[in-house]
Amino acid sequence: ETGVTQTPRHLVMGMTNKKSLKCEQHLGHNAMYWYKQSAKKPLELMFVYSLEERVENNSVPSRFSPECPNSSHLFLHLHTLQPEDSALYLCASSPALAGVGDTQYFGPGTRLTVL
Amino acid sequence: SQELEQSPQSLIVQEGKNLTINCTSSKTLYGLYWYKQKYGEGLIFLMMLQKGGEEKSHEKITAKLDEKKQQSSLHITASQPSHAGIYLCGADYGSGAGSYQLTFGKGTKLSVIP
Numbered sequence: 001e002t003g004v005t006q007t008p009r010h011l012v013m014g015m016t017n018k019k020s021l022k023c024e025q026h027l028g029h030n031a032m033y034w035y036k037q038s039a040k041k042p043l044e045l046m047f048v049y050s051l052e053e054r055v056e057n058n059s060v061p062s063r064f065s066p067e068c069p070n071s072s073h074l075f076l077h078l079h080t081l082q083p084e085d086s087a088l089y090l091c092a093s094s095p096a097l098a099g100v101g102d103t104q105y106f107g108p109g110t111r112l113t114v115l
Numbered sequence: 116s117q118e119l120e121q122s123p124q125s126l127i128v129q130e131g132k133n134l135t136i137n138c139t140s141s142k143t144l145y146g147l148y149w150y151k152q153k154y155g156e157g158l159i160f161l162m163m164l165q166k167g168g169e170e171k172s173h174e175k176i177t178a179k180l181d182e183k184k185q186q187s188s189l190h191i192t193a194s195q196p197s198h199a200g201i202y203l204c205g206a207d208y209g210s211g212a213g214s215y216q217l218t219f220g221k222g223t224k225l226s227v228i229p
Contacts, residue, residue, distance in 0.1 A: 004157070006157075040221065041221065042119070042218070042219040042220060042221050042222075043203070043205075043217075043219040045216070045217070056216075088155060090157055090158070092158075103148065103160050103163055104148075104160075104217065105160060106150070106157040106158040106159075106160075107157050108156050108157040109155070109156060109157050111155060
């Protein structure tokens with residue numbers, strides 16, 4: 001039990017579909033993150049939220065749209081994805097945004113396959 | 116070239132053997148995180164090192180950060196099948212943005228043969 005949950009765990013979608021990934025943290029943290037993990041590539045940071053405000057968007061295509069309605073929930077809305085977007089999407093949270101020692105705790109991930 | 120290199124890429128060891136995984140940075144680290152990942156699952160936090168020469172242990176896993184703060188090693192003593200997984204190092208380069216700007220290595224896949 002990591003305290004960070006993600007749903008769904010697996011998702012298969014067509015390129016014209018619209019779907020959303022959900023992340024919830026039960027740790028009382030103030031910062032949340034979306035990462036993409038593709039085969040044979042390092043983890044890529046996509047978005048960072050601190051106290052529901054987006055503080056980072058690492059040149060992510062607009063077909064990925066994050067939403068953070070409160071400090072416990074984070075969504076990733078998906079629209080007209082491409083097959084190369086197939087990957088493991090990981091959510092993480094940390095107590096605060098700044099400062100060494102604020103370890104990020106990860107959820108189990110959503111395995112996304114785009115057909 | 117990548118800022119953070121892990122070696123080896125994969126490792127197969129017999130149960131009971133010791134092993135070491137390395138993480139080398141092209142520039143000075145502000146902090147270094149070690150995580151373990153089961154295939155297709157999330158990352159489990161293991162340890163964080165910050166000071167040059169620092170060493171931390173948890174059960175049979177020991178992590179060290181060299182004095183120059185550019186290399187870290189993860190050592191497992193008397194490996195068990197439960198140690199199998201992918202080990203990832205994450206670097207905080209202290210850009211002023213805090214720990215959220217982590218740069219990860221590609222990971223080392225560890226298999227332990229019973």
